Structure formats: structure tokens, C-alpha cells
Amino acid sequence: MEKYITAFIDSFVNSVDWTWQSIVFEVPWYTNYFWGLMAISLLVWGLEIAFPWRKEQSIFRRDFWLDGFYMFFNFFVFAIIISGFYRLLEVLFKDIGVSAESLTIINISGLPMWAQLVIFFIILDFVQWFTHVLLHKYPFLWRYHKIHHSVKEMGFAAHLRYHWMENIFYKPLKTIGVMVLGGFEPEQAYIVHFIAITIGHINHSNIKITWGPLKYIVNNPVMHLYHHSYVLPKGTYGVNFGISLSLWDYIFKTNYVPEDSGTIELGFPGDEKVPKDFIRQITYGFRKRDK
Numbered sequence: 001m002e003k004y005i006t007a008f009i010d011s012f013v014n015s016v017d018w019t020w021q022s023i024v025f026e027v028p029w030y031t032n033y034f035w036g037l038m039a040i041s042l043l044v045w046g047l048e049i050a051f052p053w054r055k056e057q058s059i060f061r062r063d064f065w066l067d068g069f070y071m072f073f074n075f076f077v078f079a080i081i082i083s084g085f086y087r088l089l090e091v092l093f094k095d096i097g098v099s100a101e102s103l104t105i106i107n108i109s110g111l112p113m114w115a116q117l118v119i120f121f122i123i124l125d126f127v128q129w130f131t132h133v134l135l136h137k138y139p140f141l142w143r144y145h146k147i148h149h150s151v152k153e154m155g156f157a158a159h160l161r162y163h164w165m166e167n168i169f170y171k172p173l174k175t176i177g178v179m180v181l182g183g184f185e186p187e188q189a190y191i192v193h194f195i196a197i198t199i200g201h202i203n204h205s206n207i208k209i210t211w212g213p214l215k216y217i218v219n220n221p222v223m224h225l226y227h228h229s230y231v232l233p234k235g236t237y238g239v240n241f242g243i244s245l246s247l248w249d250y251i252f253k254t255n256y257v258p259e260d261s262g263t264i265e266l267g268f269p270g271d272e273k274v275p276k277d278f279i280r281q282i283t284y285g286f287r288k289r290d291k
Helices: 004-022 035-050 064-095 114-138 139-149 155-160 165-179 185-205 213-218 221-227 248-249 278-282
Strands: none
Touching: 004 035, 004 064, 004 185, 035 064, 035 185, 035 278, 064 155, 064 165, 064 278, 114 139, 114 165, 114 248, 139 165, 155 185, 185 221
16 A cells, blocks of 8 residues: 555656746756647737637637636646546556556557657547547536537637546546557657647637648648537537547548638537636536536
């Protein structure tokens, strides 16, 4: 038992220390997630201001500050809180004989680093796409995902407005996605991470981008706006589930972009019942009336 407690505490302390070192620039710039998030956010926000798609939308749109707070809470505060639990599971799995090697399906260690990163990016994105579909399909998951879909005006920071329970659903599947890739070096994952954050910010931004022919591969703001549409095609529980890639939606026929005016209503039927403040939102979904 002492081993597990030590692993939990060490992981928590290390996460706090790493976050602080990032803030005070003691972490190399190319792996500095804190200032990387800041730089990406300011860049995409600047593009929103310079090239707004919905010109009537305020620079400080509805819930701008709430979403901004969510970015730091989900990305750092909650990540620190939960880090100890994930380390605890790692130690437990190791003790029962489950390791990354035992789950390896594809060994990519012999490939060039760029190829390893591309494969990692594609597999991780598919895992997230699949998880996203589940969040919409099953009511007990949707009750938490409602927080993300309570956004009524789209902007870059809406990307990271989501209930902390989504981390509980996403993280184990993402971890398995990494473990099936034998030989992959996790320290290189920051490249994929920053690319995914940038694409996610752009997809939620007030910028009209479709990427031309690449729209069938890379997700875009026009496509993702319809994912947040108040009115969905009849008989569906959602459309355009893509995270970074739109490829999966075109393959599995969940793509839907009927027009590109950007003027559609966002949200979902009953979204007026979702709390407006942060505290009540992060405690939402645990009561029967929240279903």
C-alpha cells in the first residue's frame, strides 16, 4: 500500500512542479505546454479579430471569459489533480503484469520519426473520434458532453470548454491508443499535441476556413460549426464528430455541411437548463434532473 501512496503523491508533486517550471520558462519552449497554449490561443484569437466570419459577433463573445478559464482548468488544474490517479493505475497494471509491451499491436520503432508521429497522430485522432461518437450516442455520456455543447457563440476558447468527466472517458482510450504502438517515444508527442491544439482552436474559431480539397481530410470551422448546430438532421444523434481529421466522418458517413453562412443557431434542445456558471457546470450531470 505504501508503494501506491508514494506513487500517487510523487506524481501529483511532479505535475505541480512541471507546471510551475513551464510558467517560469524553465521548460524548453518546444515542450512548454503552458506558454504553447497561450501562444496558440493568442494567434487564433488574433485571426478571429482580423478576419471574423460572423462580423456581428463581439471580440469578447458571449462566455469568452468562462471558456478562457476552462482552458486553464482542464489543461492544467484538473490535469494536476488527476495525475496521481493515473500513476496509481500504471503501478497497479505493472504489478498484475500488464505493460505497454503486452498491448503492442504495431511496432513502429524502426520507422523514421516523422512516420512515427504521423501514425501516432492518425491513431490517436481515430480513438478520439470514436470516443466523441460515444459521447453523443449514449445518454449517460451525453449528460456531461452537454457542457461543451452549451456554447451559444463559437470562438477559439470554446475548444476547451468541457466537463472534467470527459477526461475520465478520453484518457484511458487515448492511453491504450499509445500503448498499441510499440517503440513510440512519448517525449516526441508534444509535436502532435501542439498540432492538435492548433487545429482544435481553429475549428472552434470565428474564422471561415475550409482548406479546399483538404477538407475531406482535415477538420475545419465550417464543418465543426454544424457539429454544434441546435437543429440536427432528422434521425441522427450528431454529425461531424471529427477532432483534427474530418476523414473519419466522410468514411463513416457522419459528415454534414448543407451551407456555409455561419449564421445557424448553436446548442441543443433543452440547453437553457444547463447552468451558466463554472461551479455548477463542473458539478453538472450527477443528478437525475441533469439527464
